[in-house]
Amino acid sequence: MPAQTPASPFRLPRRHRSRLRAGALGTALGLTATAVLAGVSVAASPDSARAAPAVGDVVVSEDFAGSALPAGWRAVEGDWKVENGRLVGTSANSGQQSRITFGRHLEDFRFEAVARFESAVDAARWTAFGLDVPATGNTPWSIATMRTGTTAANGLEFAQRTTANAWNVTDTGSAPAAAGTGRDVRVAVEVHGGRARLIVDGREALRTTRVQRSADGGQALLVNGARVSFDDVKVTTLAPEANAYLRAPGAPMSVVAHRGASSAAPENTLISDETARRAGADWIENDVQPSLDGIPHILHDDTVNRTTDGKGRVRDLTAAQLAALDAGSWFSPLHTGARVPTLRAQLDDLRTRGGNLLLEIKGKHTRDEVARIIRDIRDTGMSGRVFVQSFEVDALEFTHELAPDLPLGLLRSALDADPVTLAKRLDLKAYNPSAGGLAARPGVVADLHRAGVAVMVWTVDDAAGWKTLEAGGVDAVITNRPAELAGWNAAWRQNGTPPTPAAPTVRILAPAAGAHVERAASPVPALDTTGAESVRLTLDGKEFAAGTPIDTTALPLGTHTLRAEAKGPGGTTVAESTFTITATRTGLAHLILTSGADRVAVATLTTMLAHDQYPQLANWAENQSGRTIAAPKARQIAGDARALS
Helix, strand or coil, X not given: CCCCCCCCCCCCCHHHCCECCCCCCCHHHCCCCCCEECCEECCCCCHHHCCCCCCCCEEEEECCCCCCCCXXXXXXXXXXXXXXXXXXXXXXXXXXXXXXXXXXXXXXEEEEEEEEEEEECCCXXXXXXXXXXXXXXXXXXEEEEEECCCCCCCCEEEXXXXXXXXXXXXXXXXXXXXXXXXXXXXXXXXXXXXXXXXXXXXXEEEEECCCCCCCCCEEEEEEECEEEEEEEEEEEECCCCCCCCCCCCCCCCEEEEECCCCCCCCCCCHHHHHHHHXXXXXXXXXEXXXXXXXXXXXXXXXXXXXXXXXXXXXXXXXXXXXXXXXCCCCCCHHHCCCCCCEHHHHHHHHHHHCCCEEEEECCCCCHHHHHHHHHHHHHCCCHHHEEXXXXXXXXXXXHHHHCCCCCEEXXXXXXXXXXXXHHHHHCCCEEEEEHHHHHHCCCHHHHHHHCCCEEEEECCCCHHHHHHHHHCCCCEEEECCHHHHHHHHHHHHHCCCCCCCCCCEEEEEECCCCCEEECCCCCCCEEEEECCCEEEEEECCEEECCCCCCCHHHCCCEEEEEEEEEEECCEEEEEEEEEEEECCHHHHHHHHHCCCCCHHHHXXXXXXXXXXXXXXXXXXXXXXXXXXXXXXXXXXXXXXXXXXX
16 A cells, blocks of 8 residues: 556536446347446446446546435445535544445546545544445455555555455555645546556656456545545546556656665565565566576576676576575675575565566577576466566567567667667567667657657666656666665655645634623634644734633623634635623623622622612722722723613
8 A cells, every 4th residue: 555648637617527427338238227327337237248438438427416425326334425515434433444336347547536634533544546446345455545644654555455354555655745634635546457656636646566456346435534525536448558668747767676676685686676675666677597407597697606606607507506506695794595586486576575577588598498488477477567678689579479468678788770660670668778878869768759668777876867867758767776766756756846735714613703792601712724734813912822711801891803813835814703792780790709809899799789789889899999809800890880780
């Protein structure tokens, strides 16, 4: 808890905002005017009855210029209202998933908005973009989530809320800068079926291949344990991905775990697959070849000699014989007992535990042997999560003939004379050369990209190599060290230049500018700030501790200046408030009673005050200065009495 269309601007010209566009409906459909309102279903008309929007259509565009919720927006839970040109959603606590639904079901779309946390219970609270949410707001949902603490390891998530009201967090990551509170964050999610990428402030921060889709779910905004405001909400239809494996602008290279996480666990086992999954691999690469009885198994070598406790060629051993082998102890005693998995067992594991398979058909295969591989992929429901590659052109041609929907990649040690022509002939989604082969002609990456073909390079295990491939535009790297490459990618994301945050704001609410304050008052400075990490207060140029009352008895009559200096990631902002200490009868009484003078002096001064004998009171206080009244207090009493006389 990816797509390839370039990011579009987040803010629309004012004249184009606050509109929801519906696809044109023929009058022959006989629908009432309420069947579709602004691209949002508000009546019982099925979604299928509406004309599908064209690529590039803006089906939702709202800047909340009105005073009420837009037509077709349905507040399901929590408090939702429009204030000051923004939609504001409030969730009272961490147990409440406040949500508002809108939009329509789309397979390929971009959902973007400006989001700002106004307040939050803690840094783990979140807001989310609903990518597939029923109009009723009922489960299941698929969402992209942003916490206030976006720089945490799970500051960003793709997640599902199941029908059992449980969370299934499929992907986690972090953003280069914290959302915090009071800062506008530009968020966009580009969705293509079950694939999505989350873009924060113009830079991709997280991707997934596991968005759970429904037949009719639309869009939503959600808030948990926070008060969040939104502006410039926009949903735009996108073209289906011509090649989902091309690296999007601003995106890192995909991580492909070679034979699983083979540097950390015994290769081509479910243990290495799980290690790769936990390392953050986008794809798990495994090799498949048949046993003597035709069962596809996951194993790289022609023989079992190197990676098991057995002997012999894979194709000379039955499935039962392969199942009895120990495929883990050669790597370490910790993994004793690991087995050689069948392809079906591996697909079942990926389906239930997550992950995508880059499956290499190893060595020569007959058409029937390829058909058996495809049958296992179909039977396990994994067609949408398997990419087939091979060095063998025949194997790829058989695959395309039997399953044209499966993407194909051609493995090469050295480059072909004309990779582009060959890629077109074989209908490849990727051309997959060795790092050494690509180094001889690095310009072929751009040639293949122009032809719409991705480039996956094998097998690179060091940061220097990754840097070279990233700079060369490579789309994916096959590596024995998926955890390290995933970490390198995270650092690559963080090293992008984040947008300049807005300057903090600060206002002094009390004492208000121009206020007259008497001695009996002890005002506590009140501030309103956004985007500030620290605020420094001074009173008449001297440091003043925030949250403490101003001691008006220690200040001379006249004007005083309270200054607030707010500092944040966006710079420094200063506010000042000048107020006046004014002499009043009540204030003078307060000075006398808090002066610390002895009882006789207090009685004498209060008697004179009761008879409005201000000149006499001033003279008497000065006469007692340093005797029955402390000198500073005596001067203040005398000064206020003369101001009142």
